[in-house]
Amino acid sequence: MTITHWLFGDQLGPHFLTAGADTPVVMIEARSVFRRRRFHRAKAHLVLSAMRHRAAELGDRVRYVHAETYREGLREAVGDGPVTVHHPTSYAALRLVRSLDSVTMLPARGFLVAHDDFRAWADGADGHGGQRLRQEDFYRWVRRSHDLLMDGDGPAGDRWNHDHDNREPPPKGARTLGAPPPYRPREDEIDEEVRHDLDRWEREGSVAFVGRDGPRRFPASRREALAALRRFVEHRLAGFGPYEDAMLAQDPVMSHSLLSSSLNLGLLDPAECVERAEDSWRAGRAPVNSVEGFVRQVAGWREYVWQLYWYFGEDYRHHNTLRHHEPLPHWFLELDADAVRARCLASALAQVRDTGWTHHTPRLMLLGSHALQRGWDPGAVTDWFHRCFVDGYDWVMVPNVVGMSQYADGGRMTTKPYTSGGSYVNRMSDLCGGCAYRPGERVGERACPYTVGYWAFLHRHRARLERNPRMVQPVRGLDRLADLEEVLQQERQRGDGPP
Template structure:
């Protein structure tokens, strides 16, 4: 399109996780006059060492969305990474200089870091609310006001009422709000689902893969084979595949882990929802329709919908309510460095090596691997929660700070002091043994209580409780575990604590554990 002139031109910024035609900034703009700006910039690609699959997914999806906007009549100025803009603001300044634009329309980013950069932009940026979410910041703050505890369950019930999803009049379908109790079956002997829908790379994606291979070769993570969808049609197909093939058994086995099956019955669509390719409502409506048609049971559909309108929206609310310092909270005073095993160094712990290998190869691990394996270990080992946060932000294709930080800082690491969780999510090896087949082939012995072959999770668990006794002993959900610890023989307790110290010292010295 030709050169734009006149002060009336505005720029419309579209970020890599805002790939939605219904974006508020696009709605506020004039297609006949305003210019859309999209940019692959090194600052966004490298503020943490993102997984190569995550970078490739976003760049390919951005290029395709830009093409869709052009086909819809928008003037789009798109900068590829090789065009050398280091930051989003740099790209905006370049187009403002070109067009004479004196204002930028943007949809509020999901990271305080980017919000701050736009607020400091020499070209004024008007940030509109991201109304692709169900619950606005104002609505969440009104819900939170005056409550002693911000428990997701009560927020979730309000979101069910607001959407009408799985409601029977003003009552929940089936008479209960939450069927989580039915969703804790251990790993099945056989998984009948082949996993998420795989997509072949087209020309656009192929070019991006070559770029990422050349520019991010040293980042942790396997780039190829690459099989994510990179446009809305593909994301919809992935959703349909999940609803048809996996949803009926998703609930039963959503907490289970298998060494040789990375996906079980999980949807693996969170990266599509979080990047804007798949509206949350579409996913929830499809799941509800499957229940109404008798295709999937209530426990599976309720569990799936709760992840989206419960946890996902609650995480957004917590992130924006708590403010930019949230990532630096560390109420337990944990300061240990993130060990090399998170980046693929050898470990004898089968559960950890399995979860990290899946993360490396897929830019994905399901919620129990994240919470009860890699997260649990980090919390028990006393690792600095900010380092843990940056790792999760880097390695998962669905990770953006608004959703990742409350999950890690709050739910996983208890670094926020209990805003998100009423107790820390810690366990010894028995939970992992119950929910997985990892312990059967592990070098460590989950049933052994002492000695160098005993599962490290066991000693670390008791050492964690002992270390934080003052904080947690009166927690009604943890008092029983302290009573168990207090009944143990003093000599045994001393051995357990010494075993934990030896393990952590070895890990800190960089030795394989």
């Protein structure tokens, strides 16, 4: 009996086809995915374009099915015939796969560490005793076990962590970083077809989107993804490290790789990305701090987030230790950047609206920080990030938002809440210039919403945060604020309107 291999829409690279070259393949475009959530239009376009590009590459080998649900599509394609599929990337998809008697699940692909290996490490089988489940420890373990960016038994450049060199503010007076531009694909007839279908679905009222769908900005095929990787490694990697946390209003991409969507669609394998970066360092084409910063993002943080999504279990998404329950306001849900006066937040929201992407600092320290300060429901914030980012998937956003951004797990994933006043934004960007607010002001018409929100957040959760060693000093700062009551009153008066 012929066995068919099923490819989900985020399993599009050659490493997801491990069977013989003659094994038939099924791909299912399920409309129900887009009915359930109001995705960013550019994200919907990218995913469908990538799936259809992959189907075109596979030619007669693939049965590409348009269906309402995955279950219906699989029944139409293979009936009760045997099917294999690699471990999916969400709990919902995993439940579906396990409910289908005819489907055999293969190990996960597209990551460096197997689930069992991570669980053994996390449970203490590697000598950690389960006492400290921190990304830095995991990252060093991955480096050692994969002989990645190592000099013998030690780290390349004699340091595991080059963050000290990679947290520079933007060059003074610079409007752009001056990096070579990133790879941008050219649309083709498949993109035209996808856009036509999305327009039709919206006219029919069967689905609705948020955000803008301009020309596609991210790779939708293996060929394009490899071109983007090559462009980054050869022309942009060398300048990536020092300014990876910085922000510039006129330069939203800086020297970032823009490879996250390609990795998360399965078009690139993380091993090939970090190996090419390491080769660049060994050839003397990129400094070790830039290469280590990129390797940390891929082999450290991305891998860590993937593993914690499964290790913490499905209930992790419901954590809400800080008891934040405020709904997301309409202006945020609609990506209405024009309604926002705070220049930094307006800039980040406009980038999401126009492209479905921002780099990690605006995500964490502008969008996520504002949500945390305002006490928005972390589940709703997670869903927003999932829907609105082209690289956003359930496994990506649950740990990143619940654990890192919103501190909703109370410190299980990170050692402190990641939020700040306007001084951080002012130091790490040019976004405070020309803003209606002033980062150093806490009260009055020009009081910075982030500065006000920061102190209000510390006050609201003082009893919890003063027990955190990393938060003792910030919390003590509340006692030095002679105008604290005015600050809190200003925060209360702000309501849920745009800052």
